[in-house]
Amino acid sequence: MKPQSKLWKYRDTWWGVFSDSTGTHIWRLEENRWQRSLGISSDTDVRADVLASGDLVEILLFRGVESSLIRCMQWDRDDGHTISLDHQTPVKLDEGVETATMARDDNGRLWIASDGETTIHARWIEKGADAVSGSLVLAEGVSKDDICVITSLQDGSVGVLWSNQNAQRYGFRRHVGSSNPDEWFPDEIPASASAIDHGDGMSDDHLNVAVGSDGTLYATVKTSYDTEGMPLVATLVRRPYGRWDPLYHVDDEGSRGILILDESKEIFLVVYTSYRDQSIVLKRSHTDSISFHNRVTLLKRDRINNVGATRQNVSGSFPIVATQGDSLMHTILVELK
Structure with a gap:
């Protein structure tokens, strides 16, 4: 993981971006266990870097040369917490x-x-x-x-x-x-x-x-x-x-x-x-x-x-x-x- 950061805190809840055998997901920490919240990629070998500011979460999905940037919005509603994918941008690296x-x-x-x-x-x-x-x-x-x-x-x-x-x-x-x-x-x-x-x-x-x-x-x-x-x-x-x-x-x-x-x-x-x-x-x-x-x-x-x-x-x-x-x-x- 080295320089990247994969966790963030939003309104007293911890969140993270990790890959498993089904793809890459945003996860929510509940009672010391990570629960899937939103799928953001079908790739299983992504290494993410997360930048969270207020309701905006920006996630760099690092895949080598062909990487991408995802923007998500999160907010609280009466019926619970919502996080949604807002935009995705390709990022070509060297x-x-x-x-x-x-x-x-x-x-x-x-x-x-x-x-x-x-x-x-x-x-x-x-x-x-x-x-x-x-x-x-x-x-x-x-x-x-x-x-x-x-x-x-x-x-x-x-x-x-x-x-x-x-x-x-x-x-x-x-x-x-x-x-x-x-x-x-x-x-x-x-x-x-x-x-x-x-x-x-x-x-x-x-x-x-x-x-x-x-x-x-x-x-x-x-x-x-x-x-x-x-x-x-x-x-x-x-x-x-x-x-x-x-x-x-x-x-x-x-x-x-x-x-x-x-x-x-x-x-x-x-x-x-x-x-x-x-x-x-x-x-x-x-x-x-x-x-x-x-x-x-x-x-x-x-x-x-x-x-x-x-x-x-x-x-x-x-x-x-x-x-x-x-x-x-x-x-x-x-x-x-």
Whole structure:
């Protein structure tokens, strides 16, 4: 699942987009069990990214080069909750694409960021339009294994974070919504001073982000140091004024992390797979003084992997999902204390 988000909360109910043997559906969480609510595709191998805002839910159905964007509306009525398919738009991506994510700027443009064979791309849909733009290349010279993620920032801009294993660094560029779509700030090269000449370097193709109400960007990433005692699961933090903190060490073992922010408790969580323990685990840190200590096991199963959650900031309890093998999915309800 890596950078994508498949869950969202709407009026005290959790929703998700998953595929099963019959197709891809919107699901509703009821008493810790997912119930089908609306079929949106007959494809069984879709990987979705969800962007929910009010009654509008936008779902990127990632199928490689031939992907699509679905818009749904949801609302409550006297006889229950309704969710309906509103519109579908084809989205053509680049050869070699591994994943794609979405974000919206304060000008109303919907952005889609994705990778190609050796490039990082952005596309957009203007507010009120359906047509997807051509590709805008944000970075070149990355490896075919690298990916990216896009997110909205609190100043109305959007930012794209990507891995660059050839350079052994991460990259980040930002776009201001009021400017022309092809105007982006230069690469900030996050936490470049933290890079160590060891193993295959600081970068790998695992990343996931959350943004605080003050504009702080938190990202969980994976390095390629692969050495006991050195950071393998790590966190990057970009402050609202554009400065990146040094790389934070989360764990020297683990993979495929996601980051969840709870501002009501002033903490954030890094949730990831421990291949050594065959478990989904988490570590937490305070937002004002970042450090990670005790590791908590959430679920232990053979071949457990690919944890996913919401891009919304949380408060109180929330679900996460993880896959076991090719088809079995588990749901874990996390309650922060």
